[in-house]
Amino acid sequence: MxxxxxxxxxxxxxxxxxxxxxxxxxxxxxxxxxxxxxxxxxxxxxxxxxxxxxxxxxxxxxxxxxxxxxKMPKTYLVQVEGRPDADALEALRRGVTLKDGPTRPADVRQIDAPDDLWPRDPPVRFRKSVPDAWLEIVLREGRNRQVRRMTAHVGLPTLRLIRTAIxxxxxxxxxxxxxxxxxxxxx
CATH class of the missing domain: 3.30.70.580 (Pseudouridine synthase I, catalytic domain, N-terminal subdomain)
Structure with missing residues (x-):
């Protein structure tokens, strides 16, 4: 086996x-x-x-x-800089066009900050004047730095990225x- x-x-x-x-x-x-x-x-x-x-x-x-x-699903918890609006979430769900072409549709939902998450070393930068949010994103493809490029494309730079399932x-x-x-x- x-x-x-x-x-x-x-x-x-x-x-x-x-x-x-x-x-x-x-x-x-x-x-x-x-x-x-x-x-x-x-x-x-x-x-x-x-x-x-x-x-x-x-x-x-x-x-x-x-x-x-x-098309094996990969699930990520993503801390982004900024507050996602309905248009940004829908764009991620439909798929966005990156420099290397359009992405496949993704399952995306905004979630509460995970309460059982370990601290990161070094810590994520924190700015009082800029809010952050957490997303759960499920992809069925795996391009180089894809999640980071997708969230940046909709104006939500990734601060922390954790894969939780494959x-x-x-x-x-x-x-x-x-x-x-x-x-x-x-x-």
């Missing part, structure tokens, strides 16, 4: 096991948290994003999870830097 690892990637960690960047200032990678030979990330999560990263020891499963044609797998109560094995079909 194929094995799956669910990992809560902390802010600032690369979604790979080695850093091919500057040798002078190495950045933290998955190898600082996961010692499980033969596992590889199925998809990516930007260094400045947090949350669920799925790793597997099966190449076909890895491709199925990462392939945009599979297909059947959920972050649940997994704390930053922690991982656990899960079944191929989900938790």
């Amino acid at each position: 194929n094995k799956v690892i669910l990992f809560n990637k902390p802010f600032g960690v690369l979604s790979q096991f080695t850093d091919k960047g500057s040798a002078d200032s190495p950045r933290p990678t998955l190898s600082a948290f996961i010692d499980a030979p033969g596992f590889y990330p199925a998809g990516r999560l930007d260094r400045d994003s947090e949350g669920l990263l799925v790793l597997t020891d099966n190449g076909a499963l890895q491709a199925r999870i990462a392939n945009p044609r599979q 297909g059947p797998w959920r972050l649940n109560q997994l704390r930053p830097g922690a991982w656990r094995f899960a079944a191929e079909s989900g938790p």
Whole structure:
């Protein structure tokens, strides 16, 4: 049976096991948290994003999870700068046109600030004069920095981005830097 690892990637960690960047200032990678030979990330999560990263020891499963044609839903909690109005939310739901073309429609809803969220290190910048809000966004594609580009397109820059689910797998109560094995079909 194929094995799956669910990992809560902390802010600032690369979604790979080695850093091919500057040798002078190495950045933290998955190898600082996961010692499980033969596992590889199925998809990516930007260094400045947090949350669920799925790793597997099966190449076909890895491709199925990462392939945009599979339309596997990915759920994000997104803290944005500003207050979304009905037009901005509807634009995100319909899909917006970015430099690399139109996005697929997304499920988007405004939510209350999550009360069980861990603090981020470093903290999100806070400005008394600018309100913020939280959105839950479900995408069925995975372009580079897509959520950030979509929210910026409607005038709501992303302050914090946390992936909470990929297909059947959920972050649940997994704390930053922690991982656990899960079944191929989900938790």
